[in-house]
Amino acid sequence: MEQDFKKLDAILASYRGKKGILIPMLQQVQNEMGYLSRDCMRYIANAMQIPAAEIFGVATFYSMFRLKPQGKHIVRVCKGTACHVSDADGIKSALVEALQLPKDENTTSDMMFTLMEVACLGCCSLAPVIMIDDMTFGKLVPEAIPAILDKFRF
């Protein structure tokens, strides 16, 4: 276990002794590891001499931090106001259906996709909007969802 986290040492070293580092450091660690496991947070706590409770507190406060393994592609469905009044719920249902998500889970069983809700992607004029990884898709109708997802099944 320790061994897996050794590769973080270089990242952690670059933050040592600086102020206001916890959030960017966790962001970078998450990029490296995919998510923040408890063991990983403990490792950081020891290495950086930061109380584990503080790290856990920050990791659970911000929606960007993921505490579970994630799918290869992140699908964000916008639930902002503009999207809400333009049938974001219908888009969400279409996504859930097309991804065949297991009950109460947001990651597909083949670990290809993780579905998340976001409060607004800032493309409200194209509502309803989803974002897959770094690509934004707008003016959607539920029927368009399966074909869009297929582009990412690789």
Place this chain on the structure above:
Amino acid sequence: MSEITVKVGLASCGVAAGAMDVFNKLTEYLAANKLPVTLMQTACIGMCFEEPIVEFSGSPLGQMHVGKADPESIVKVMEDYIAGIAPQSNVILAEKLGGRHNELLANQQRIVLRNCGVIDPKSLADYEASGGYQALKKALSMDKEQIIEQIKASGLRGRGGAGFSTGLKWSFAAKAVSDKKYVVCNADEGDPGAFMDRSALEGDPHNVIEGMIIGAYAMGADEGYIYCRAEYPMAIEHLKIAIDAAEAKGYLGKNILGTSFSFDLHIKEGAGAFVCGEETALMQSIEGKRGMPTIRPPFPAESGLWGKPTNINNVETWANIAWIISNGAEAFHAFGTEKSPGTKVFALAGKIAGSGLIEVPMGIPIRDIIYKVGGGMKTEKPFKAVQMGGPSGGCIPAQLLDTIVDYDSITATGAIMGSGGMVVMDTGTCMVDVAKFFLNFTQNESCGKCTFCRIGTKRMLEILTRITEGKGEMADIETLQELSENIIKGSLCGLGQTAPNPVLTTLRYFKDEYIAHIVDKKCPAGVCTALLKYSINPDKCIGCTACARKCPVSCIAGSVKQVHEIDQSKCIKCGACLKACKFDAVIKA
């Protein structure tokens, strides 16, 4: 032949609409064919409903915008343009939109967005060519107090929502005595349905940076942060490019433009928490902590980031500074009203025809924004309300459409000016559902510090959910009102203090809708699923079985050429039958 310029709008909204494909196509074509054309990228010119947009200029045909450009036909349009042949009128924005296009432009006034969609946001030279960093040069030759007086005199009010006098705020931070001071730009833009700050940062990052440098100089700060939400990768990228370029040119860093003034600017990416837009929470977050608001006083001007005096302003506020310094306070007063001078950027979205980004002089009636600038409603469904101020704001109904845009008039309606999100709703929107939507949002985003905000919003959400499910009682309305009062009184920060606003304004203007849900168990807009009933009109049904085949729970009975019937006890109200029927025989009521 004069050089022809082709500009493609590559802001997030454009890219999402496929502008990158258009840009790539043109790049490819120009690489293969030698043509007298300069291809450029720019950001959002605001007409997001027509994205991707390509601007042509330089031929005798003059300047021309092409809307809904697609990679297949754009090359032909370009060739025609070069040859002086006017493209078909159905692609040229001005002709396609006709009179609406003129209204859209004539009713706007661009200060903050003056360069957006005009210059290449990644090019410092472009910004300088349009007068960029002249205001900084001027400011550095002025007295610090003179600058602050100038901003005070301009009457600029904070565009982040509260509308506090920017000059006054600066004077507090300037007076604070300390070895270290900070300035912060609030680019957290958490309000769902708003994208003004994203567009301003993507489209003209140097303008925001220049404002911050001037502010830092006037207040005596030597370090600054731009706190930008992580959902805006392009804004962050453009800011990074801009900061590097400004440093290289000596606008940022040590001894700016040869003076003794030094200023370092950093970007902090948010990590996804709405409450971090609140200034004290934002500073906690920059320090790397959980973003929980703290008690004021002490105000940031005395004790902010790491306990040092800090001045925090919104993106749009900073974006006004350079213009004011260049043009003077009086010029700013030429726009807007006495108490709310200048302009305001709004993000139009929802059921409006011309969704996008606009900048209008303060004092314009909301009606003109929606019907003149925004081109009216998207479909035939009539206007019902416009939501302003996001989760802290409220819904302004049709009878108040003549309200003018200034801080005080909007507050009088129960909504707030907010940061500039305007979500237009038509009769297909249920106001109880909207209230529930916002309460769900605030309840999720409450940091949990104050009991009333944490639990009170949860109770309100439960009641609203009950009402939308047809299980409400008349007493619920009173409970909602009572809870609202207590949440407003019992919360430390603006999140809790304003969380009840969406409920209070909908109760004030759309009480009949609440009553319809509670007493008649009906949702007049046909949104609240639990209150809907799908049935089949026997006069119209021809028995094609299309609906029965689509029904996911097989609750539609009837064989070929027989009138079908929906088993209400099994129906899950998904609406699949309504979509499947080609004969309008399915009734939703």
